[in-house]
Amino acid sequence: MSASISAFILTFSTLCGSRVVSGVLSPPTNVSLTSYNMNLVLRWDPPDQPASGLLYTTEYSSILGYNVGCVNISTLECDLTNLKDSISEYGKYTGRVRVQLGTESSAWVESNQIALDRDTVIGAPDVSLFSNGATIEASIKDPVFRISSLRDVYNLATYNITYWKDGQKKKNRSISNVQQNRVVLSDLDPWTTYCVQVQISTEKHPNPNPTHSVPSAVVCESTTIEEEAPWVAAVVTFVVMAMAVAVVVVAVVYRKRISHFLCPKDALPEHFKEYLLAHPNYLDMRNSHPPKEIFDPVSIIADGSILEEGLPLEAAGTSCSQQPDTT
Template sequence: MSAAMCAFILTLSSALGPTVVSGVLGAPTHVRLTSYDMNLVLMWDPPEGPASSIVYSTQFKSSVSLDFDKVGCVNISNLECDLSRLNTIFQYAKYTGRVRAQSGTESSAWMESNPITLDKDTVISSPDVSLSSNGAAIEVSIKDPVFMISALREVYHSATYNITYWQHGQREKARSKSNIQQSRVVLNDLDPWTKYCVQVQIIITDRNPSKPSAAVCESTTSKAEAPWVAAVVTFGVVAMSVALVVVAVLYRKHISHFLCPKDALPQHFKEYLLAPPNSSMYLAMRNSHPPDEIYNQVSVIADGRTPEEPLEAAGSKQPDAT
């Protein structure tokens, strides 16, 4: 073969690229590493061109490792692999993933993803918000999103809430409260008998805030009493109860003597009550004898009649009167 022909073949091969080489499997495309609420998911698109029975294997490495020393998913047909379920993920580490395609005995080249640092790049979802009306005030209850690794307050110690609220239909006049750390907040600068809507967002220093929550609405009712009124009433009741207990303990003997007096009767009362009665009627009744009872003796004599004999026949004979 002449040198000119060899040069022509090499030039043509370079121009057409590796796709003309048979038996080489295309690699996955658009490989990216994502994190949502502190999880770690490697995603990709299938190789370009026709292919059948393709499976994928993944690997990943952390910032403390130079090589891809951790195995992810093996021989899967899905286009994503949840690496956070392997229980080897640390919330402050930096990670990079890679994936390759396999079809029969053919394997593609490894394709690496973008690196991400979990605590800086994870997308934080919106908090859960609920409202309860208390007179002319509304209490806002906030619940943090659930993280795959650790918890929001353990990873972001300085996290605060930004609360935005407005009258229903007047979003352009919204007011806000920022740098809130409590999970329960009372909005008390509201009008009675008015519907308000509330939206909450998590704010973290040196990173993007969370997604805002969905707007939640609640109506106020009549103007509530000032909190100090209930506090004063409660304090008064408690103070009175304590005072009564103290008085009862200190003066228990006096109270017992008052309720159950033990004073003795005067001596002349005792002599009068213990002296025998001296009335004439009482003496006559005591010395009198019981009257004699008047009675007649009765004797019962059998008449000799049978039980079947009529009473008239037996009673026809009367004893003679003396």
């Protein structure tokens, strides 16, 4: 008899899925509250032996008590940041979730407690490189927070920059505690490819240990020829301007001579004039008018012969050229 009762209870428990013998739903498992770039997300796993059609309801607590989160959802996470009017970047929060099936509900399962400014995971910064001769300029952009901004929450945030020759990461060099978001790497070799990675470091009182962001993606850029010193360009500019001023002064002072040299008067040398005066035939030919042309009028008179109608020109010409027979 006892064996039959045990078999019935086991069968009933299997059919009911996540329900236990008492009829109460099994609660969700592995409930955790996480934060990435100042968001607030509650995650969990379904109950052991879950039944179909389960729904979940979440709540989160602050200093004012529990607030309603996501209600009757089927997914296994709830983004509480969507309720950002009630979320503060300096708040401490705990989440909880329960299972619902019809009119039945499981017990609440609470998560860990987190402080957003202390426990959030700071995402990787965005890094861009620009080559300028034998130097490389790194431009750094902070990650975007769901609530507030990086500089508003961590006013002592700095950058740790690591760079190395491509393929020689073990020989990397570092620059720490950089506050500017644009940094020039100047101690580089020309015509060489360098790779750069940046990580954000934050310090917040009273925690003396800094926290670090996710490292940025590795980006690489090549240097070119080493640029000349700035004073070289200044000297070259001064010399060019001095030469230009000297040319202008010379042009003003000797403008007449330069004008005569560039635009001489159109006059024949004296010995050419004497030669032409000694040979007047040239002057007569030069001053003579072209001769008057004489011509006689020419008239063309057509032949009086009449072409026979319908005959070709050759036949007509042949008949006209024949002489009458006098014999």
